[in-house]
Amino acid sequence: MKPTDEALAERRARVAKRWELTDEVVLLRAGEPASWSGTDQHFAFLPHPDVAYLTAVGSPGTTLAFDAAAGEWELFGPRFSPERLVWEQPPTPVGRPLDELGDWLAERGDRSVIELGAGAEMPETLPAAAAKAESDTPATDGDDQPSSAPDDSTPEQVDASPATMVVRLGAAIALERITKDPAELDDIRCAAAASASGFDWVYANAAAGMTEREIQVGMEAQFFAAGAPRVAYDSIVASGSHGAYLHYVYAGDDPLRPATRTVEAGDLLLIDAGAQFGGYASDVTRTMVVGADPTDEQEFLWKLVLSAQQQTIDMCRPGIVWREVHLASARILGAGLVEMGVLRGDPAELVTQGAVALFFPHGLGHLLGLSVHDITSVPYSRTPSDDPVLSRLGPERVLAADMVTTVEPGVYFIDALLCDPARREKFADSVVWDRVDELRGFGGIRIEDDVLVTDAEPEVLTAAIAKPIRIG
Template sequence: MKPTDEVLAERRARVAKRWELTDEVVVLRAGEPASWSGTDQHFAFLPHPDIAYLTAVGSPGTTLAFDAAAGEWELFGPRFTSERLVWEQPPTPVGQPLDELGAWLEQRGERTVIELGAGAAMPQALPSSAAPDKADTPDADTADAAAETAPGDNADEHADASTEATVLRLSAAIALERMTKDDAELDDIRQAAAASTAGFEWVYQHAAPGMTEREIQVGMEAQFYAAGAPRVAYDSIVASGPHGAYLHYVYAGDDPLRPATRTVEAGDLLLIDAGAQFGGYASDVTRTMVVGADPTDEQEFLWKLVLSAQQQTIDMCRPGIVWKEVHLAAARILGAGLVELGVLQGDPAELVSAGAVALFFPHGLGHLLGLSVHDITSIPYSREPSDDPVLSKLGPDRVLGPGMVTTVEPGIYFIDALLCDPARREKFAESVVWERVDELRGFGGIRIEDDVLVTDGDPEVLTAAIDKPIRIG
């Protein structure tokens, strides 16, 4: 559902209130498509998510400007020349013509102009003394604090640090508004989930031994499009057998010019991580199934273990819960199961804190979802970076609140790069039963993922309509 003008005005008003600017001019740019070398084509374009949130417009070149002194927003959109119209269909005209932006800025005189969105210089993080607590809203003093703590005594260095801190603070303010989804956003995510449902249902009905990963991917994505999705939310992961041990296994990852694809064999695990996009909003779903045969004892045990971890941690997705605690709960559940299977030995909580469980569950439990698959990445100070193997891949460590949408995706994998490393084998000699691990090499991986809306009450699984069969074909 495209947001109404009233909804867009409310979003902009909330952002402007967070910015607390007085005289500055802010320019947010959607960006331009990147050229495909050697052709007259461009790579697929998506606008910067901040401007998509504030305008619901996706055309290249779209620009939104804000005059803080007047408290007014102005939208500018591209207009094509006659010659260009011979080759390309024009974007839907919005706002003032883009070539009038320069004159609009000149009318604002010598006031400070802050560039946001595509092309803005985004620092990786504020100095630690300037970064607000993860549960707090960035305050108006952040830029000054960043400038005071910037290294060097040169005035230009201080000015650059202050500018970077301002860009980060204003971008973070938009991100904090984007974190809580309104009804229009949730409607788009639900439509993306419905298109994803159609694709996974096709897989359940058609995937069988003898098909290639690529055939399954193409058949699934065709159903996404047939159900109304304009594009996939990200490159689909369709990984069979040992390929499931690569967390981001994708077609053509080995050789973009002559990609290989594996043929699914009876008894293989098939891990599919895919999702449709609608209105710019992503869905993100993973299912793992045994194809064409009954699961082995290990496959069934680990599949049920991952499902149990997911069900229990989905139930934890309630207001006031810190995401780190949800992640650690999943790790403890998975650790206890690996002890029962004979892969690990010891107390599950201690195995988690020591990093042994992270050998088999090496990623975060999930991430926020919205206009980006990994949403709200414009707040790099959401948490302090960690060298802890349990928390290094955690993602933004937020306090959950109503209106947030997060994925919940526990998994167990047998990854040679981790499990065949001599240093790790030595470090975990007492906690990992390496003989048992070697028996399971080539197992691949199992991941189960859903998109979850945090509400005032019970969590709502937005992708609940997508079944979770342990066997297909």
């Protein structure tokens, strides 16, 4: 559902209130297509998510302008020349012609202009500016206030240099995007429904003897047939040992002559894929045994991962610190690996020392929205952790109603981690290496859903996508 003009006006008003500008002019640019080197072609274009959020427009060149002195927003959209119209269909006209932006700026004299969105120069780290954005007067009151809960201390004074302002204003938009309004949730639900069509095709058709690529093409065709204009990210269709590569994708080895593995009976098949709708992503992972009953190890670990997911989904409620949800999943997985004879010791201590992270080396999940890993472009105040358990977690967050997060625990047997002599020595007392060596080549198991945090029970937006342990 495209947001109404009233809904867009509300988004812009909340952002403007959080900015607290007085005289500046802000330009948010959607960006332009990037060209392929040495060709006359371009990569597929997606607008900067901040511009998509505030305009619901996806055309290249779209620019949203804000005059802080007048408190007014102005939208500018591209218009094609007759010569260009010979080759390309025109974008839907929106706002004023982009050619008028220069005159609009000239009318505002020599006032400071801050550029955001595509092309904005974003410093790698400006924690003070980001901290100020989080601790400034909130854009909403009461129950609508994002509960990312900065402390009550006086924020550090930051300068008003252009680089600092880019970070502060960008972080303010991000804080509004963290929670989703009804129009956004409708698009995420549509993306999830299209994803369900693709996974249903996999369950009905994937079999031993097919290649990973054949399965990927068949699944994605159903995404598109269900109305999705594109996939949310490169689909991961990984069989056997390929499942141990967290981001295994077709053509990842050689884009010119990619290889694809044939699925064998008894293989684990890990599929991490999702459709996109209205610019909003879905993100789903299922792992199945193909063409045979699961082995004892496959069934034990599959049920372990599912249990970890079910228990941590139930924790996704307002006021819960995300780090605690992640650590709970790690303890559950650690206890299972002890029971299986892969680890030895107390599960909580195994998590703390990093032994569990050898088999669960990623965060439990991430925010979802206009980007698959949403709200990651702004450097927040949280300093990345050196802790092996927490290093993959994003900025510290307290869950709030209307946030959408993935929940995706997994267990993997990754040679790059498990065959490293330094790690073998470090974890000699915690890891049963002989048992690990028996499981090399196992691949990995991950189960992922998209979860809406509500004031009541968590809502699994991808609940319609079944979780079979065996197909084919």
